[in-house]
Amino acid sequence: DAGVIQSPRHEVTEMGQEVTLRCKPISGHDYLFWYRQTMMRGLELLIYFNNNVPIDDSGMPEDRFSAKMPNASFSTLKIQPSEPRDSAVYFCASRSGTGTYGYTFGSGTRLTVV
Amino acid sequence: QKEVEQDPGPLSVPEGAIVSLNCTYSNSAFQYFMWYRQYSRKGPELLMYTYSSGNKEDGRFTAQVDKSSKYISLFIRDSQPSDSATYLCAMSASNNDMRFGAGTRLTVKP
Numbered sequence: 001d002a003g004v005i006q007s008p009r010h011e012v013t014e015m016g017q018e019v020t021l022r023c024k025p026i027s028g029h030d031y032l033f034w035y036r037q038t039m040m041r042g043l044e045l046l047i048y049f050n051n052n053v054p055i056d057d058s059g060m061p062e063d064r065f066s067a068k069m070p071n072a073s074f075s076t077l078k079i080q081p082s083e084p085r086d087s088a089v090y091f092c093a094s095r096s097g098t099g100t101y102g103y104t105f106g107s108g109t110r111l112t113v114v
Numbered sequence: 115q116k117e118v119e120q121d122p123g124p125l126s127v128p129e130g131a132i133v134s135l136n137c138t139y140s141n142s143a144f145q146y147f148m149w150y151r152q153y154s155r156k157g158p159e160l161l162m163y164t165y166s167s168g169n170k171e172d173g174r175f176t177a178q179v180d181k182s183s184k185y186i187s188l189f190i191r192d193s194q195p196s197d198s199a200t201y202l203c204a205m206s207a208s209n210n211d212m213r214f215g216a217g218t219r220l221t222v223k224p
Contacts, residue, residue, distance in 0.1 A: 004157075031210065043158070043202065043214040056211065091157055101165070101209065102148050105157030 004106035006092050012112045018080040021109045023092030024073055033103060034067055034077050035091040043091070049075065050097070082113045117141050120203055120215025129224050133190040137203035137215045140184065144205040144213075147179050149188045152200045152217065161201075162188065193222045 005024040013019050025032050034046040047057040052069045060067070064083070069075040079086055089110050093103035120137045127133055135149075145166050150158035162177040164170050164186075170177045176189040186205070190197055203215040 033212075042216045045211060045213070048210060050210075093157075095209075101146060101163040102150075102160035103212065105159065107157050108155075110155075 004092055004094055004104050006090075006106035006109050008109060009107065010110045010112075012114065013082055015083055015113055016081045017113075018078065019082045019086075019111060019113075021077040021090050021092075021111070023075045023077070023106060025075070025092070025094030026104055027073065028096060029094035029104070030072070030097045031095045031103075032069060032075050033093040033095075034075070035093065035105075037089045037091060037108070038087075046077070079111075082111075084113045087111055087113050115140055118203065118205060118213050118215045121218055122216045124219040124221060126221045126223060127193055129193060129195060129222055131193050131222070133188075133193050133197070133220060133222075135188040135190075135201050135203075135218050135220070137186050137205075138184055139186075139205055139213075141205075141207065141213075142181075142184070143207040145181075146206045146209045146212075147177070147186050148204045148212070149175075149177055150202040150204060150214075152202060154199075158202055158214075195222050195224050198222050 007022045033048040037043045046059045047067045049069045067077045089108045091108045093105040095103045148163040149161045151161045152158040167181045174191045178187045200217040202217040204212045206212045
């Protein structure tokens, strides 16, 4: 398995622009998580899905952030409009619902908003 | 007070040393405890996990959980330069809302 795949690896955008981050979880994993990592706040859970349904989005910082999972093999995290304080590394992770502990993380998307 | 407290270090040790990494937490509902290793510009990778209290050993790594003290530890024996990374503790009540510590940056010098 290729693991959790995220794209793009790097994104530089101007303030006010829309940004879309993409994630392909491991096949067969029915939980998908979006995290944000910054030096100041560490790894923060933004939202997670179970069987493509959003379960807990209490970590989404503002209405500017939205996430979707239209099918079991694809999820997006969208920021509209983007702001400089959104600059961070965004990680997607997935796990199986049975018999496993811990998450498998992707390599992350490094977002810079200028 | 943060839910999970972890000393960010940095921690520098000579090759072959025993490394001790620790976290404390405040939420008594936590029962899934994990350690992740993160190399620079990479995603975290699962190193060890423990459910509820007790010890777990895997090669040079030992994880300990003391729920009465709300304290978890990771020990690395015979540390190697390749162990140089940031180590993150993580814990959860349900295995679905994992809360991470700030991470401890470890350098093992040859």
